[in-house]
Amino acid sequence: MKTTSVSYKNIVNGSNILKPNYHLNYGKKRIDNAIKNNMVFSTLGELTESVYTGGIFKRFFIEDENYGLPYISAQHMMSSNPLGEAKLISKKYTPRQEDMTLKNTQILVSCAGTIGNVRLISKDLEGIIGSQDIIRVIANNSKAPYGYVYAYLATPTAYNYMQSYIYGSVVPRIEPKTLSRLPVPFIDVRKQNEIHNLIVEASELRFQANKLLETIVKEIESTYSFKSNEKIFSLNISDIKKGDKHTIENRLESDFYQPATSYLIEQIKKDQWDYLGDLSLEINRSGLRERKFVENGIPLITGQNLNMARLQDLKKLSKKFTRNVEKNTTIESDILISVQGTIGKVEYVFHNMYQGVFASEQLSKIKINKEKVHPGYIYAFLKSKLGQSQLVKYKTGSVIEWIRENNIASVVIPIPKDKGQEIGNEINNISKLQNKAYEKETQAINMIEKEIELWQKF
Structure with a gap:
């Protein structure tokens, strides 16, 4: 059995939450320790322009791409190439398309079922429709660059902290307003920019890999x-x-x-x-x-x-x-x-x-x-x-x-x-591009985790 002690002030002046899982949460304990040791934090809402979902609507899926738009769910958003798994949703019968449309550099957070998965939208995914079970985070680059915000949300610390916000016994959920309260460490600006640049490079590499793979697959299909x-x-x-x-x-x-x-x-x-x-x-x-x-x-x-x-x-x-x-x-x-x-x-x-x-x-x-x-x-x-x-x-x-x-x-x-040597060698190069993107993204995430670890004094 896991146990912990929580101060009265922490509950009355902070969360107002009595759930044991909230106070035993790995991410929350790490961030609470860092705050206690004077690491500077802001909140996600303070560092971004908006945190929102697109609203609930009835979905009509079709097969004719002339009358539809690619649609991705919270499940598909974590795919290395979401467009390859996207369904087509009706242009005519999909309301609030402006809110539902994904935009370049948006950060997505799954908010129903599986909570806390994070995806950065790159230019190849811009303009497609996203599920209502995805929270959109619009960064304010003058306060914190979007690559840094994304990398932080993708850390194990942030992921676990988000689990403490879950409500619902049948379908677990979190709300945009709640996610806006997530503490975000405000580290040295130079390190923020370094982390941001790694994420931008990783996003570009992944974009290149997906485009090359799409070209090869179309080449194979073109003769039939x-x-x-x-x-x-x-x-x-x-x-x-x-x-x-x-x-x-x-x-x-x-x-x-x-x-x-x-x-x-x-x-x-x-x-x-x-x-x-x-x-x-x-x-x-x-x-x-x-x-x-x-x-x-x-x-x-x-x-x-x-x-x-x-x-x-x-x-x-x-x-x-x-x-x-x-x-x-x-x-x-x-x-x-x-x-x-x-x-x-x-x-x-x-x-x-x-x-x-x-x-x-x-x-x-x-x-x-x-x-x-x-x-x-x-x-x-x-x-x-x-x-x-x-x-x-x-x-x-x-x-x-x-x-x-x-x-x-x-x-x-x-x-x-x-x-198949020519195509096979191209696929090998694509795999290397994807792995390089993964390594850069992992490096950025680990940099933030190490910063938080420095403040874990007891």
């Missing part, structure tokens, strides 16, 4: 023609008994026989191609069941952790009590695919934060035969509509959807004449 999915179509009984060398079971789901996907596969098979299973040395899933978590173990990632700008709050598995640790630990050039829940999220392990982590049972880990094809090319293909449509066709399950390793092996891959 696409059809819209059909809601009603006919099927010969003989087609149901057809399979391939990897997926031989008879399937009855209509999605499995979607003509739009079949049309793409037919186009791929007109030139040199192979099954993903025949291009791979291994397609493996951990089968992890019992989990023993420790403080100093191997980080565990799940399907929710793929395609993230940052990996944070990862639980760590005991190396001693977890079976097949080495087999399920990611190494350079592995490809990860989510196979349970959300199907088809793909990540490439190359000099980045996904290297050296344990892939859970929600993920399939693919080891490509580099003599046959470049793994970076396979990653880019699986990110495209060509790869995604094939992965999704195999999904099954009424409550939690899933696909098997043999289904992944059945994905049909076109083989370029250079075995």
